[in-house]
Amino acid sequence: MIPVAEVLDAALPAQAAIPEVMPAATLNHYLFVSAAMFVIGLVGFLVRRNLIIMFLCTELMFQAAGLAMIAFARFWLNADGQTFVIFVLTVAAAEAALALALVVLLFRRAESLSTEEWQQMKG
Amino acid sequence: MDTVIHPALLYSLIAIGAVGVVIAMPRRGPNPSIIGALIAAAAGGGVIAALSLSDLGAIPNVHFYIFSAIALGAALRVITHPRPVYAALYFILTILSSAGLYLLLSAEFMAFALIIIYAGAILITYLFVIMLATQAPREDQVEALADYDLTSREPVFATASGFVLLAALTTMLFAGTSSLPQDGASGRVAQTEAKMALLPARVEAALRDAGTMAEGDELVMIEGTGEVDMNLPARTVQVLRAGEGDDAGVVETVPLPEDLKLRNVEALAFNFLNEHPVTIEIAGIILMMAMLGATVLSRKQVQLDEDEKAKQATMLAEAQASEQGPAGAGPVPAGVPQQPTGGDA
């Protein structure tokens, strides 16, 4: 049977007294959330036809990667993961700026955000 | 293989989740996206519950369940909502709950940075672009939405390939984490603690708060480096006493307070600024290039033929002439400095 009292005890918010060693089983939870978020972003990128939403989906994937890195940083108590997330944020910001500029440009040309408007690369 | 969740259970849950996502995709006609979302949420919850039950000693904080539920649900809504504005707003929700997860992972600096940068800057840019690039429909006017927002594209195939990837990823992740050393980070703690030697002011303040260091006492530093002379395995420092008489000039070994630990922000700062300085430079260059690129790209290019250009040029010239004409002809007002001439420079 499930020891309810112990479970509740563990699940209640504790003082975030760091650095405490995090068990690998806890890491699994975060990694699953990260993987699920990544796959949702990927599916959205494949399914949606709106250029802006597709870019939002890429941001979602960035986000998932960032979450995984933060989780690992916590697990190893190593700030490298966080530093890398800062870098990811930077790239995401730059990408958003450029991509959105391009989207605006494309929208001006075709008056549409549909990806089907842009098939010049067809072989 | 020491499996965290039995593969059959994991894969069936993922398959159910995939079905839910397919159902939730936008489409014309009857749109049971709520049902699909519920199915997908159930599947996701199933996986997390199975994870938690597999090791009751390592159950995460209850806030984890709340934040991850919001994050994944909002993420699903981002990709299923037909209106781009709502999708963007749901994305902000994802960001916020992700920031909560970051907090749970004691990355508070990153959590706030995420909210400020993503929710505050990037997503606002998205919203602006969405407003620029779409004609927002009135409330309940679903038909006014663009066709490309209303229908999804090959939802079954896309979801299938995505969830096959998820199945592979989770299998590998769970297998990988189970082989990780359970106390893998313990060595790190000391390594992080060593950075305390670089923060003499904090060490001194903590010692004074603990009462082990009196007025006029001084921490013993390593010669010429500005680092505290710290004995880390024993967690002790040396203090130069400033007391009267015999006590004067005596060096004592004093234990560090138990609660004196390197904070997360401090650890991040050491890591970021000490160990990855080039990263900052590269990030700066990337941002500047992106700014220039965005400026160039989004500039409105006006197509003028030659006649119009000539006309505009003459107009400009006339405007300049009319500006300069009276000023050049009239006397220079007193107090206005003369143009420097060649000789007196």
Added chain:
Amino acid sequence: MATTLLHESASWLMAAGQLAAEPSVGGVAQGPWWAWLVPGLPIVGLILATLSAIGGVKSKAPAFLTVGCLAGAFVTTVALYMKLGTDTVAISHAWDWLSFSWGDGPGQSFHAGFSLYLDSLTLYWMLFVTGLATLIALYASEYMSHDVGLGYCRFFAAFNLFVFSMACLVMGDNLLLLFLGWEGVGLCSYLLIGYFYKKPSAVAAAKKAFIMNRIGDLGLLLGIFLTFAHFGTIEYRELFALAQPYIDALKAGDVASIPFEAQMIPVLLMIGAFGKSAQLPLYVWLPDAMEGPTPVSALIHAATMVTAGVYLIARTYPLFLISEYALPIVAWVGALTALLAATIGMAQFDIKRIMAYSTVSQLGYMFCGLAVLSATGGAFHVLTHAFFKATLFLACGAVMHGFAGQLDLRKLSGVGFMKGWGIVGLAMFIGCLNLAGFPFTAGYFSKDMILAESFVTPGMSLIGWILLLTAGLTAYYTFRVFFRVFIGPKHYEPGDELHDHDDGHGGHAHGEEHLHDAGEHGDHHAPGFHPHAPGWAINTVLATLAVVSLLAASLYFIGGDDTAKNWPYKMVQSSTAYQVKVEGAPTAAFLTGGHADHGPHGHSDLGPADDADGHTGEHSAAHGSFLGMDPHKVMYYVSAVVGFVGIAVAFLLHFVGRKEAATSLADRVNLGGLQIAAQNKWYVDEIYHFLVVRPLLVISHIFHLLDRLLVDGLVNLAGFLPRAFAQSLRPSQSGQLQGYAAGMAAGVALLAIVVMVLTARAGGVL
């Protein structure tokens, strides 16, 4: 006499040997710096002519600047002769052109300086080159006057460059500088033949000359390579010192000890000489080269450049002497060329072409002169020929200039009697006498020296007979031109190249054919055309040249105690063209070949020869003979008789009974196919075309096909295969953004599964 000669040779060679070690001691003096004015002044002229072209000068200034520069070069040469005399050898060193060294041993360094080698042979050559160039430049100032402007500047620029190159060729102190000049004169020849570059035939002739010369130049270049490979130097001073052991071996009769390699050097060098001097089989370019302006024909293609081959052989004479093959080949090539060109010349109608063939023929004489060990005769013939052939060409040029390009001897008659043409006719007459070898003209004496020596030299009497026959033919075709064109009833038809020269009549006589009766002057009865009598420049030059070519005969008598020790003899014998002459069997060639074949004439006497000298009247049994008589004594009479016979035949066939211009006795003589063949130059061009050009064309077409089918095919296949492969993959590129993303996602999933399965297998689960 022979002893003294040998002694002289030994001392000269010893001196040369010392020079190699001690450049500044002995006979090689430091030459005066102003010797460089000889090549330098033409360069100044070249620059001035170029500047004139840039400045757009529209007067005759470039011509007179050129004349001034060339006259300066001539005066410098004369001054050099005054200073150095006939015995001194001097070197004027300007700068080190090429100087490499890759070791200390012999043959491990390479030096070629910009240095002038000033000996009597050099001065001999440069005297007539610069002198003639000056006169002909003056002539050209009038001759080219229809082209005043850019073309005029271009002409004189090339003219100056030619004289500079010729000076490098003749005065350079190493074979590389000679080669530089050699190529330079070839270039100028090309430029000047193609002067009328809008005329297809001129362009073709220029190309022909250039390509033919390339073949010869390859031989020369290989010869220079072999010289360096064998002797380790290409500087004359050291080269001839190094050749001395071979000459010693030759004198000792030990020909077998001379290495084959060394004997091949002259064979290669002579190929270059044959190309440049238009000998068989490379002579065909010279007649075509007459497409160039006549002063060019006179200077380059008659008097100077074409004698470069003769100069080359004379300069490297010691090398030729030690080879068993070289001189006999030269002799036979020269003799056959002389005969062949003379027979072609007899049948031609274009007077300039006749002169061209005559040049080829006379060059053959010069080669024979060198080959039969009469370097003096060869060199003297070069000199006399330069003057009288220049006279003849310039007279022909005056006719061409005056009659609008008319050169057909059937359409001109009695030109010498027309008003204003007297000097031309007289100059032509003097030139013809010289060429025909009329007694007591310069040509007579120089030709005699060669003829006599060819009978004297053992094994060469057949050559002598061929040359004698050629002399008769020469006299015939020379006077054929004179009798038909310059005397007789007056008549002319203008050519088709009317210049816009003086009075606006030009341009409207094209294609018209006006036949004029005897006694009628063209300017009364030929609407649209006047014969354009030569002006002062042409007349002055013609008169000067005619007089000089007559006076050249006196060189035969001056300068020595007897005719055998005359001025040309001194000039030639005190240079590298020295003859190492052992009486009876003088060179490697005649040691082996001559001795065996010509027993009665070629007695070999290899001991210290003390009984005879080839140039005096005292002859031993070793001396060759002419029908049992001494060639030196009888040849005067024999060649005079042969010349008279030739002139008489020409007189009978072309003058006697000629009332109309186009009718003469010769027209009734029909030699059938022989005549036609000679008229068509013995079909040599056609044979070359068939034997060389056609096979080359066929081969190149085959290679072209190979290239297109095989090489291109392979290349195209290499391009086609990837394209075909890509074509099959093309449909996968849908252009849909998500298509690519889905492919990527599926790929990542696949990879993850593969890794997963592999890991599981490694863990022993699967």
